[in-house]
Amino acid sequence: MHFSEAMKTRRAVKHFDPEHSIPNDILEEFWGIVRETPSSFNIQHWRIVNVEDLELRSKIKEAAWGQAQITDASLCFVLCGDTKAWEKSPERYWASAPEEVKNTLVPMIGDFYTGKPKLQRDEVMRSCGILAQSMMLAATSLGYQSCPMIGFDAEAVGKLIELPADHAVGLILTIGKGTKQAHPKGGYMPIEEILFSNHF
Ligand SMILES: Cc1cc2nc3c(=O)[nH]c(=O)nc-3n(C[C@H](O)[C@H](O)[C@H](O)COP(=O)(O)O)c2cc1C
Incomplete structure (x- = not known):
């Protein structure tokens, strides 16, 4: 499937x-396909929990206002990130x-993130979003449907998946065979309202 077709046919299927x-x-x-997703300094700090246990899925569904995608989709992933991945053996x-690239970039990672907890968390959210888009487009190109979800209690879901203290939950992504079409599209904002030249 061509990239533009994947972009235009991907929908949030429920x-x-x-x-x-x-x-x-x-x-x-x-x-x-998904492993090619880019991350800042290539730290690949997303951590993906594949919720295979159906009982656990039911509990997550309860924390997500009963949204049926959680239990019905073939795959239910909680996309998380390790806010401290930057300091955990970054040479890997x-x-x-090549040695000279490694020797230049690896020390920069620590310099960039040290002492900046907000940036560390922002980075997880940024990367989870980019990862989710990769996963949705990959699923579409392989003939599957998906639904990204933020309609859940992140703290409750974090407890259910035993989220480590230095990790954060980004979003849930379900993937499977859609049985009903998505809602009609909501429509798109005019480009003039979202694209600026040089300054706001
Ligand atoms: C970050 C994010 C969170 C979302 N959360 C939910 C959700 O909890 N439940 C749901 O049914 N749809 C959810 N959606 C789907 C959006 O409503 C949908 O993507 C949007 O209306 C555009 O429609 P489309 O994806 O079919 O083009 C979410 C989408 C995104 C990107």
Whole structure:
């Protein structure tokens, strides 16, 4: 599928076939695409919880105002991030790079994030958003539907998935075989209202 077709046909689908399971070869292709997602300094600090336990899914659904996607979709991921990944052996993020690149970039990571908790958390949210878009477009290109979700109690979901203290929850993303079309599109803002030249 061409990129523009994936962009134009991806929709937030709310109804999924609960019986469908995604074949392993498709999943392998999916992760092969998704791992190319960019992150600042390549720290890849997203942490993805694949909620396979149906009982756990039901509890997460309760914390998400009963949204059926959580239990009905083939896959339910809680996209999280490690706010401290930047200080956890950062040389591993550049393991394949030439020595001079590694020696320049790795020390910059610590310099950039040290003492900036807001930035560390912002980065997790930024990266979860970019990751989610990769996952949604990958799913679309492989013939699947998805729904990104922020309509849940993040603290309650964090407890349910035993989120480590230095991690944060970004969003939930469900993926599966859609059984009903998405709502008609809400419409798009005029480009003039969102695009500025040089200054606001
Ligand atoms: C960050 C984010 C959170 C969202 N949360 C929910 C949600 O909790 N439940 C839901 O049904 N849809 C949710 N949506 C879907 C949006 O309503 C939908 O993407 C938007 O209306 C545009 O429609 P489209 O995705 O079909 O183009 C969310 C979308 C995004 C990007």
